[in-house]
Amino acid sequence: MTLAFNFIGIVTNDLSASLAFYRTLGLDIPEGAETEAHVEVLLDGGMRIGWDTLETIRGFDPAYELPSGSHRVAFAFEAASPAEVDEVFAKLVAGGARSRVEPWDAFWGQRYATVMDPDGNAIDLYAPLSVS
Template identity: 55%
Template sequence: MTVRLNALSIVAADMGRSLAFYRCLGLDIPASADTEPHVEVTLPGGMRLLWDTEDVVRSFQPDWVRRGSDGMSLAFEAGSPAEVDKVYAQLVEAGHHGELAPWDAFWGQRYAVVLDPDGNGVDLFAAL
């Protein structure tokens, strides 16, 4: 088989709000993308992160409904344990839901979880 993971996709209820969240995590997304129905960003290493509005998804799947995302999350590595705390605090102060406050996990990481505007889990971590 020659399939390989190439992109991760997020369905956004509010594109501008979703992109603003991911900009806080350091992604270089132009402000002009806030009003686009589809956005793609190529990450270091070639992986792509994609966003589509709910309307775009319904244009090819009319019966689409949001099902939640408890089974998957995106994980962002911070430069230090203190940076995990700082980024978590910034996101929560910006009005995003802190799902799991920073803590020293038994597997050797400072670890926290914040939900993006569409309810997707976003892990923040750094080696202890």
């Protein structure tokens, strides 16, 4: 068997809000994509990330229900510096993202913070505290 993990899919209640959030994180999502039922972009390294509206998913899985409770998946974005972690965190929160974990210096040697995307997925921001 030759499987290759190369796609992450996000089901969203509000495609416009989700795409705006991920654009703030630096993803190159084409303008106007908000009008589509399915959007995907190719990331550096060959991985793809995509978004489907709830209606799109229910089009082939009518019984689909959004999960409830705490997040089940976390995505992590590496920043160039600890200061960038703080800057991006502040920008996302100012834009309406919910703070989960304020920036802190983790014992494993990273500046770390967590915000929630518009659909309740955890987004970790991190950078090494020092360069080796």
